[in-house]
Amino acid sequence: xxxxxxxxxxxxxxxxxxxxxxxxxxxxxxxxxxxxxxxxxxxxxxxxxxxxxxxxxxxxxxxxxxxxxxxxxxxxxxxxxxxxxxxxxxxxxxxxxxxxxxxxxxxxxxxxxxxxxxxxxxxxxxxxxxxxxxxxxxxxxxxxxxxxxxxxxxxxxxxxxxxxxxxxxxxxxxxxxxxxxxxxxxxxxxxxxxxxxxxxxxxxxxxxxxxxxxxxxxxxxxxxxxxxxxxxxxxxxxxxxxxxxxxxxxxxxxxxxxxxxxxxxxxxxxxxxxxxxxxxxxxxxxxxxxxxxxxxxxxxxxxxxxxxxxxxxxxxxxxxxxxxxxxxxxxxxxxxxxxxxxxxxxxxxxxxxxxxxxxxxxxxxxxxxxxxxxxxxxxxxxxxxxxxxxxxxxxxxxxxxxxxxxxxxxxxxxxxxxxxxxxxxxxxxxxxxxxxxxxxxxxxxxxxxxxxxxxxxxxxxxxxxxxxxxxxxxxxxxxxxxxxxxxxxxxxxxxxxxxxxxxxxxxxxxxxx
Numbered sequence: 348x349x350x351x352x353x354x355x356x357x358x359x360x361x362x363x364x365x366x367x368x369x370x371x372x373x374x375x376x377x378x379x380x381x382x383x384x385x386x387x388x389x390x391x392x393x394x395x396x397x398x399x400x401x402x403x404x405x406x407x408x409x410x411x412x413x414x415x416x417x418x419x420x421x422x423x424x425x426x427x428x429x430x431x432x433x434x435x436x437x438x439x440x441x442x443x444x445x446x447x448x449x450x451x452x453x454x455x456x457x458x459x460x461x462x463x464x465x466x467x468x469x470x471x472x473x474x475x476x477x478x479x480x481x482x483x484x485x486x487x488x489x490x491x492x493x494x495x496x497x498x499x500x501x502x503x504x505x506x507x508x509x510x511x512x513x514x515x516x517x518x519x520x521x522x523x524x525x526x527x528x529x530x531x532x533x534x535x536x537x538x539x540x541x542x543x544x545x546x547x548x549x550x551x552x553x554x555x556x557x558x559x560x561x562x563x564x565x566x567x568x569x570x571x572x573x574x575x576x577x578x579x580x581x582x583x584x585x586x587x588x589x590x591x592x593x594x595x596x597x598x599x600x601x602x603x604x605x606x607x608x609x610x611x612x613x614x615x616x617x618x619x620x621x622x623x624x625x626x627x628x629x630x631x632x633x634x635x636x637x638x639x640x641x642x643x644x645x646x647x648x649x650x651x652x653x654x655x656x657x658x659x660x661x662x663x664x665x666x667x668x669x670x671x672x673x674x675x676x677x678x679x680x681x682x683x684x685x686x687x688x689x690x691x692x693x694x695x696x697x698x699x700x701x702x703x704x705x706x707x708x709x710x711x712x713x714x715x716x717x718x719x720x721x722x723x724x725x726x727x728x729x730x731x732x733x734x735x736x737x738x739x740x741x742x743x744x745x746x747x748x749x750x751x752x753x754x755x756x757x758x759x760x761x762x763x764x765x766x767x768x769x770x771x772x773x774x775x776x777x778x779x780x781x782x783x784x785x786x787x788x789x790x791x792x793x794x795x796x797x798x799x800x801x802x803x804x805x806x807x808x809x810x811x812x813x814x815x816x817x818x819x820x821x822x823x824x825x826x827x828x829x830x831x832x833x834x835x836x837x838x839x840x841x842x843x844x845x846x847x848x849x850x851x852x853x854x855x856x857x858x859x860x
Contacts, residue, residue, distance in 0.1 A: 384837055384856035385568040389849070390575045390584065390593040392710045393739040394549050400531040401522040402474050402483045405779075406743065407617070407760040407847040410519045412572055414848050415554060416457075417522035417537035420448050420467065421513060423764055425842040425850070427667070429513055432562075433462055433523045433538055443508035443800065446516075448501045455559040456525055457542035464495040469526035471503065485771070485778065486515045508800055511765035518763040540565040540852035549574055554851075566840070566855030576710045576739070591835040594849055597712050598653040601831040612656070613830040613843040617758035618663050618769070619714065621705065621721055621823035626783040627753045629694075629701055636820035638690035640680035642728045643721055643823050652716045656829035662813040663759070663769050665827040667845040671766040673810050676817040687728045698729030703753040706746055709736035711757070713828050718756040721823070747781050758828060760847040766809040767797070773816060782822065789815045 395409045401417045404410045420434035435451040454462040475487035482488045491506045505512065515521055525536055535543045540562070541554040552572040556565040573590060575581055582603045584590045601610045621639070623630040630636055645659045658666050661676035691701060707718045715736060722732040732754070737745070746752045761768035771777055774793055775785040789812060796808035817824070834841050839857040842850055 386570070387567050387591045387838060387851070387854065388571045388573050388589065389851065390581060390590040391552075391572050392595060393576055393708075394574045395546075395552060396743075398532040399535040399543070399546070401519050401524070401535070401537070402470075402531075404520055405747075407762075410762060411847045411849045412552065413519050413522075413535070413537075414539070415541040415570075415851050416535055416539045416543055417519055417524070418539050419517050419519070419521040419523060421517040423517055423844065423846055423848070425844050425853075427764055427845040429517045429764065432517075433467070437513075443510075444505045446503045446505075446512065447496075448503070450499045450501070451561060452499075454538050454561045455557075456538055457536050457557055458525065459559070460525065462523060462538060463526075464498055464501050466526045467501045467523055468493050468495050470523045471501075471521070474521050481778075484515055484518070484520050486511065486767070487521075507798065509797070510800070510802060510805060511763075511767050514763040514765035514768070520762060541570065544569070549576070563852070565852040567838075567851065570851050579712075585833055591838060592833060592841075592854070594830065594832045595711075595713075595828075596831040596833055597716070598656055598829060598831055600712075601833060602654075604833055607836055608833045609836060611832040611834060611841055611843075613832070614658055614665070614667065615758060615760075615828045615830040616665050616667050616845055616847060617760040617827060618660055618665055619717065619756070619758040619825045619828055620660075620663075621718075621754055621756050621825070622759075622782050623754050623822055624750060624752055624783055625785065626750070627703065629696070629703065630754075632694050633819060634690045634694040635696065635701070636823075637680065638687040638694070638728070639725065639730070639823050640687075640820045641683045641690065642687035642725055642730065643825070644682040644724055645825055646682075647724070648717050648720045648825055651720050652713055652826075653829040658827040660824045660826055662817040662824060663773065663822075664766070664813050665761075665769075667827075668761070668766065668769070670806060671769075671809050671813070673813050676813060679817040680820070684728050691728065691730070696730075699731070701729070702731035702733070704733045704735050705754045705756055706735045706737055706742065706752045707756050708739045708742040710739050714756045714758070717825060721756065750781055750783060756825075762846075764846065766806075770809060770812050770816075773812075773821060784821050786815060786819060786821075789819075 393408055396406055401413050418432040421429045422432040424430050433454050434448040437446055437448045439446055471493050474484040475490045476482035489505050489507055489509055492504045494502045496502050522537055540557055540560045542557045544553040544555050546552050555569040582600050586605045625631055649655050649657050659677050661679045664672050666672050705718045707714050718734050722734055725732045746755050772779045773784045775790050792808055792811050796805050799805040799808055832841055837857050838854055840853045840855045842853050
């Protein structure tokens, strides 16, 4: 690692030590997790979104927690399969347009009421925006009708065939909730293994096991999700006993944990990149974007952020989406600073004339650290990239929603098990296209993929979309981050999913040896 990065590390270390001494996630030493296996405290890096209505959930960190409270007609399992949930099964018409769902008997909402076909119709209509509002699940704009054919059966008809439709049905955003509920923002009522108890904004979310859950019951009686927005205090809180489990830990922090923890290793199932706002003039020029790609050494970023762990990426798809993943795209831009300088000069930017700001959420050290390395690497080719750290809610509003930024380093995840979940956001007219990417060829190929009935041909088209993103240097792709999960001794059963999910119902007290 070069001298400049080492100097930045020293500065970060000083800030870390000061922050740890001055702040934390409340009390770091209550020790509850060590003594009471009927309760578990799970650390989370930021609070959930203001609304707890699952249909409105945009942030991956909100969806991964609400997964414990809500279910759709189907849901994903840890093997990436879609399994029946509120529905016990479905049939599909020969033309691929009509899905007929048979509801499971005696599924209970957390308020004690039995789920009815009316609840299912109401929930899907709400997601689809058939009442005249914008669809909360964009893919549901393809729904032409939703009908209750009897008390146990719901029929959903599509305008056009969509092979990915079931993956959307199985997402948290398509959760089944009570018809007529008016307080879903503050009183989440689902059918999952845990029920909502309370929330203290910026402090915690409390849930308890739902005894009338239709499926396999949760093992742990109650769970507190404890907000730890100050990433620097996590190790202190874990070692001090106030947190029993923490996902998405940086490798450096996982290595500081005491022998009281087992550290499990996977990947986060996301695409970390320096995402570029194409409405910012320099980034509308493909030569500038390509120069940035050549100027960034991904292997050095992995070494710095995760001790070499993680998977290098070259486009907007992560390895656990095996069917769609194209590993060859990782080599589209090899590290070549001289090539970067040539492209910048060709685009009219002499050394020192290109500058921009990287806005990064401060509560994610993996992204802050990656931004630090990128800034240092870009300086070597005469580009000044200033880092601006902001709180998570500020990032959501200013970067993701309002698109008022120049560049950002974050990880983008898939909300469901469909390639479109990763690729649809780069269509010119997509509401979640926060990078303002616009490419007529991409739009055309993606639209063709959506209409393709043959699975193999559709997969090929999706891979073509990824190739366009890579070759056009839509963003500076980095990695699928290493996923380090700390679980206190006395608990076991954690399962990794190919999606952003924290399935607390699978965790149980460890059997005595």
